[in-house]
Amino acid sequence: MKRLLLLALMLAPVPLAAQDMASAPGGTLRFLDKVTGRVQDLSLSRGQSVALGRLTVQLDECRFPRDNPAADAQAHVTVVDTTATRPMFTGWMLASSPALSAMDHPRYDIWVLSCDSGFVAPEVTEPEEDPDAPLEEINEG
Template sequence: MALMALTACDSGEKRSSTGESLAAQGTAIVSADNAAETLPGTPMAQRIAVVGLLNKRNGQTRDLVMKPGQAQRVGDAVVRVRACEQTAPWENTPEVGAFVQLDVRSAGSGKWYRVFSGWLFRDRPERNVVEHPIYDVWVRECRMSWPETGPETIKSGVKAARGAGAASDTTAPNAAAPEPAENAAN
């Protein structure tokens, strides 16, 4: 009981797994907003998600084009996109996904209910399925861009880093070579 009382008095200070304050360890604490600014690619607010919506009763499909944070109402359904992502072009397995929420109005009570909230993936729909008798939702695309170079891109025409065997533009003055170690021992 005393432990629960102590945890309720949390100061809000971030702690490591050992309980030591991260600030005391000198670990930089970065907020999610600041971390998102440093990620490569199109900022989330500028991405465009294309989400398909199927009404199973009348067979009509619609492509809904939205930016993250936007929602569109179609009849008794509201589709909301919270985020969209795609893997970088240099990744081995291409993935396109979006965090989607589906709210549906009940015919009887007229109240809105959240029937789905989660990530949907274009090429792997079995990972997360929208289970609703009337509506189906799926991701068609996420329009965003990536930098032209990946983490292991080799640029042609760029000078190689100077290492142990690299030639130097400046030459050292002629210096006498050091004597071998065995001669120095005599």
């Protein structure tokens, strides 16, 4: 009996700590026309939609890990084909795993790249050098 209980505990799934997610005011999606090879990045605000060929793409929500804004984006997207009566895709797309919840269309492909987290990387400045200072020598050893 003890062995059975121990085996059950070992096989039980370990709960993972939930990431604290933040909602972004917008995000960036990538659009690919497989026939023409045209690639376009779409910066959309939450709730905004754009018409691309026969498709209308709407960004419903975009979330990112609060403690790491440059990390994995998660976007809820709705895609409507103008020739159809209902959305051809509605669901969450993950930047780290685009094939996990992909839109199935013979001509077009859309996936999420990032969320607009408001994170601004600090500017990188070149160190000021004294033009009259001697150059450092490289010693070959």
